[in-house]
Amino acid sequence: MSEVDIDTNELLTLIPKAEAKQSMKDFKSDQEVRWCPGCGDYAVLAAVQGFMPDLGLAKENIVFVSGIGCSSRFPYYMNTYGMHSIHGRAPAIATGLATSRRDLSVWVVTGDGDSLSIGGNHLIHALRRNVNLKILLFNNRIYGLTKGQYSPTSEIGKITKSTPLGSLDAPFNPVSLAIGAEASFVARTVDSDRKHLTSVLRAAADHPGTALVEIYQNCNIFNDGAFEVLKDKERAQEAVIRLEDGQPIRFGTDNAKGVVRDPATGDLEVVDVTPENESRILVHDTSVQSPTTAFALSRLANPDTLHHTPIGVFRNVRRPVYDTLMSEQLDTAVERQGKGDLSTLLAGNDTWTVAG
């Protein structure tokens, strides 16, 4: 694996570099991993531990913050600094850490319940502020740790212990939600595709600001096979749309299908590629400031069947980073007012003296 090109993210230059070459082993903590055998989380953990050495950052300057849920046990298994916090609040806690310590690389690990249900508010506000956080959203479309209730990404009609007659609520599409919340970087990947997962993690690490990575993750106990259509080689051909920056968006057997813009509505649609429409196939461009096309791409997937699910980086744009702005305000205040002097502050402008 090649080194991450830090030239694309000047904020990485604020973080101390590792003195010696690191290996995956350096990022494994001494704690026994306690997920269910066969859980998709293992694959994600291995991918993250395997990719961390590529960053070349001092591991003491890397922090993983999580909420509550199966995926939120993640920090215990990383030999970095870490905090396993409370349900839904990881983005808020990580915001305080990242904005006060720009020399840290701060990662949030969360699940669909943690980030989209109880913690939905913190997620959208972290995204709109563009705090320098990398958020890994493990989406298994179910509540695992509480033993199998439907989640805010479960399909309508989901039969679970809490919904014996089927769930009633329409699911969130996390990528759509993130784009709607002004996210500057949004990507989706799948737990079982190590290569794709790693490439997306790298792109996220390279991004200055909040990066949201939705990871489709299989819960083999309570929602097994939820993403099978995207993983099964045969079926994936028709189901998965791989997004590659600068490339025409084509998929299917022999790339026979493509995405075009409907001139009448401006919306996107999937078509069979023909010599006539080939020139109309949309070329993917993650750097477009307008979120419109990225949002339209996120709507291609059918929430029930997952057909036409794009994976890859949807959106990757530059926008001022909250931590940087906050830090600049402190510098500006010193420039304008001078460095604070406590005695002057306490006395104020309106004193009187009592002589002995």
Add this chain to the structure above:
Amino acid sequence: MTSQVSSAADEANETGDTVVGQQSAPLSGASEESGPGGSGAKEVRRLDRVIIRFAGDSGDGMQLTGDRFTSETASFGNDLSTLPNFPAEIRAPAGTLPGVSSFQLHFADHDILTPGDAPNVLVAMNPAALKANIADVPRGAEIIVNTDEFTKRPMAKVGYQTSPLEDGSLDAYQVHPVPLTTLTIEALKEYGLSRKEAERSKNMFALGLLSWMYHRPTENTEAFLRSKFAKKPDIAEANVAAFRAGWNFGETTEDFAVSYEVAPAEEAFPTGTYRNISGNLALAYGLIAASHQADLPLYLGSYPITPASDVLHELSKHKNFGVRTFQAEDEIAGIGAALGAAFGGSLAVTTTSGPGVALKSETIGLAVSLELPLLIVDIQRGGPSTGLPTKTEQADLLQAMYGRNGEAPVPVVAPSTPADCFDAAMEAARIALQYRTPVFLLSDGYLANGSEPWRVPETHELPDLTVQFATTPNHELADGTETFWPYKRDPETLARPWAVPGTPGLEHRIGGIEKQDGTGNISYDPANHDFMVRTRAAKIDGIKVADLRVDDPDGARTLVLGWGSTYGPITAAVRRLRKAGQPIAQAHLRNINPFPANLGEVLGRYDKVVVPEMNLGQLATLLRAKYLVDAHSYNQVNGMPFKAEQLATAIEEAINV
């Protein structure tokens, strides 16, 4: 003849040796006492203290007027205490009783403790202000009314069938009818302002008049107006003109025959440099000072809430001290961000009021488990739920003590006066940093908005709050390997090491799941949990706090014990009782968790313990539970501070039960 004498029964006599509002002989050479441009031919009388209440519509600028009069009074060198009182609505319907906003100021030539029970002077800008406040005004007091507003409709709006200025209902008072609006408009006619704009300056006219009546220095108010309206010089000059017109009106009109002098309170104050300060300002400064003394950057995560927002506003002004202020999306994120910053090595603070504390509870529990320093500032207001946002109360004590799941002890510190908010903030920071724990700082609306003179401390007088971050391994394994154990405690304080991210070799993970003693690894072991629960409790119980001081000059058999903002009224009541020959001991708690080590012994010395609180007996409950004393609770929950007289009566009744 104008009189400001009030009977001793009506007024608190706080020092015990002067009668409130007592007139002295007219000063000779009074002409030297007059203000700018005056001939000073009028009589000047000396008073030992005065209580003034400005009252008007929410939009009349009464808070500003009160603030300015306070500032003039502070710079003159009187002791003072203030009580702003305003509705939660920004602009309640004009001219209505719920829309009345008032500002009471008590100032004296001696040491005083409260904003006063009853005003000697009421300034009523409209019928609603008169109606809403007249019940508090003792007979014989002076009332200045804006007659322009006493027309049919405004009077009818508050239920006056006939004009109280004419129907004899105010005969017992010294009423000064002044057409404030007309006079202000007249005074400003050369400024080219619309009638509406000119009318807005009537509060400055009133301020000028009162400033004349009490010989207040005026330069600072004029400078203040010019700076406040620096971008609108016409408005600035119009306000200055209205202010001066008010002064001149007092001096020339026959209705105001007498002006008053309240000498500086020189003997009440130890040597030093003084300023006037409100509780929220003192608290904000205390946080900045704590950050300075700890040599740690200050991080505030907060969500706007009355009456705590001013701390957020104030700290946001001081980014040149390296202060980071983060206005979060909600209360939970406010404390979450603060906790994240604490993990990173900041002096972390969240500021809120009762409803916000309820939302923050889970994160406070996490902070208890993580054992990180964190200040939770609760500016208490009337509750439950939204309650009375702009009124004061002390009813969050048990929430601070127990409002979390599990055994989650948190130290509690409570300031006793507006200026004491500075020292209490430093004390809360000391405990948090030294013991690595969240700490509650329980102020309230009365302290937050009230103000008093404060001796500005020299920075070398401030305590050293420096902390050592962990930088090296702290444990040797059986095989001789050096390692870092995040929960290996200091044997003396039981505090765990604070190892901040970025420290090589000390990488560790912490979380809300129960941890194994020492290693901090997840542990569900029953015995370990029992041990950790007891250890966390022992750490808080073992925090060293100053012994409780008891003021008991007469060897009394009854102790009155308070906490927080009731200090002023309780002390005033105690002085009053002692003057009447009733021995009484007084003590006031700053540290409520843990209690001072000598509290049990102190309680045991007295036959009776009276505990006045602005709640239904929360401290009394704690005392009864811990010390098995039959604490006598005296409670008031009307959104206002205790009045000294009423409290004195209640304590006396308790003594004689």
